[in-house]
Amino acid sequence: MGKVKNEPESDSGIQGKENSNQFLTQIVTPIVTTLIINAIVLFSSNAAKLPVRMDNIEKNVDALNSRINTVESNFNQKIDETKSDIRDDIEGVGDDITRLENLILPFLHLKPSAEVQQQITYAYGEVNRVEQSGGLILTSASVVAYNDHGAEFTANQLSDIKLLLPYHEGKQNVFFYGQFDEENRWDGDCLVNIYENGTLKLITDAVYENGKLLNFKQAFPDTTTGGQAVWTFSERTAQAAFSTGRTWHSFRNGNYDQNFQFDSVTAKDMISADDLRSVVGTDIEGYYCGVNSDGHFNDNTGNAYMVKYFPDGLVRTLYVGAFVNGQFEDQSGNAWMIGKNKPEESYSYYKGPFKNGNPVKDIKYWQYNLTVEEINAILEKTGFKSDCKLVWKYPSV
Template sequence: MFELINYEEENFQTHENQDFVMSKKKKKDKTKLKKFAFIASTISSCITLLVTSGFIVFIISFYGDYRSTDTKVEMIGTSVSNVETQMNQVQKDLVQFKNTIYDDLTSVKKDVKDAVKIPIYTAGSNFVGNLNVAETNSQTSFLKTPSWKSDDIIAKNPLTGRKYKAKDLMNKKILIPYKDDGQDAYFFGQFNKQNHWDGDCLINLYDKKRRLTMIMEGRYNDGKLESYRQVGYYKNHLKQWVWNVSERETKGNINTGETYTYYKNKNKKAAFTKKTVEASDIMSVADFKEWITGAMEGYYCGNTQNGAYNDNTGKAYLIKYDKGKKVRTLYCGKFKNGAFHDESGNAWYISYDAENSTYIYFKGKFVNNKPVETSTHKRENISLNEIYQIMKGKHFNESVDLHKK
């Protein structure tokens, strides 16, 4: 079964065990319906207004020059006829446009209907076995490659008892609840005719108290994982619970992207059971980010490898915040197995000393999270103006809001 994420952070050491994920397509169908209706109504009104206004202006213009001559009357009659022809064409175009909008609305409604109708399947042991996390050649494989064959029975309908072969379900979105080390797990995704994971795949995990413990979503292209997102939680080095949200692309055995952490101030509980779950109940990472209310606790921009921060480019950085989102630590440099580790001498950090209401600065070598102090490289107090000078010209994706003493 899945090996649950076990995040740890010791002296600012952060691990992302099993950066595992899978993703479902977000559907905001009600919003799309409203947008289509609004667009159709607005365009229809604008076209009608423009045509009518143009016609009135035209009549006034010609009437002003009218000198009671047969020639002018004929010109008006001809021009009115031309305008009527143009109006008829506009009306035809408008009808065609409305029909196009109707077709789009019908398509969206069908998507909603189909999503609601997705049946719940009971997974066979051979199906669940292929959802295990595995590691191959030091690269985390987020889903095992399915080992079943097209004629193998992999699921059944719990209501009718009908059994399904793999070929019956290929290229279809399937929703399968199952058990994972005592937790309730929900898989929502698909595989293709080659029996490879394909498109967006998503898993939610809930503990025995029905609390969300993990979201794993990923985008596959014929069995190859291209990108993923993940939610989990752990205790930071201050013994505070934090949510961890990772969003990354896979490039060989390196994962590039960002990791956000948030102070955990509440639990997400399931309002459904394995028997009542629907596709709309499955939570994506985007859904989670809309639900979360805790303040940001940290932000990491850099590579991960083997489930931990590993980046030897020297361009990675980590920002840690207090609950007021003031910077308590900012490190720029290389990472090794989740720790500050850079022997180039170019890495640096600032750390807030709350007791003395000041920041401490160090630039030089770091080994296993510790600055290597020498006679010429020592930690020292630093003013805000000096920090601003150090950061001048550098770009950070998240705020660097410092304590003002």
């Protein structure tokens, strides 16, 4: 068998392959180009939209944060409301307990021990003087009260509870309504009413804080040095050894009677100084503004003043100056007075020394027959300002 010779390809075969490659190139190239162009266009289109999409995302994030903040705020608000409700409930329980104590204790008919009686009388039983320190000489185990059955109650059991404690002091019926704190000190509002022979003799209404006397009010029947029956009402702020404030005298036409039984007294039977004043203190007889000490008007500042009135409300006397034991007493020469003895008389003005409640009878200190205009000019010149009403009337008007 003979060998077959490898014959070279003809030119026509080579040419056929070349034509085939050219054909593929012509077909594929436009397709690839188109794909590339489309890809570029698509990318360019998406790239153009990207900032818009980012803005939308940011807006969505902001909206989400806002919702979260709203939810958090609502949650915190709900927590605060719940806390407030709990506090109100706790306070409500405390109020209920206090009301329950106040309802129960009066029915126990508590009476103070001899030691507490003595301290109540000392602290609240004197006119124009209230115990400043507020200290009680007690221990937690001290017996402070007992009931009709002889059961004893200690300071530890009764601290911070409003107590109504009646007792007898000689001819007087004394009614204490107040409390002391855990350290055995007078605390809060402490009210004392004292009656003698069935009529009111003294009201003392004191306010303490942590055992310190802050202020007090008193009311009692009295008679002026001129013999006028009055009700005295004082409203004073406590200082170390004295008190400052105001005192009113109102014309008194009778007494205030004890209208309840000693053994059946309740908190509703207690009367404050303000309550009494609203009933009997309408027609003012006198007014004092200044310092009190040792149970009297004692003020050496020269700025204290007193006003006395006629029954119709007309000013009888206005004095501005120093006081000693309730009397006009001023040797400075700066004290002054405007006054008259009878409503039909004219006013006189005096400026000079006062001794034992009286001005010097020297004509050089006096100015007579003042008109209302002249009185107002004096008040303006001295810069005098009053807390009480001043009504002047010239006789001819």
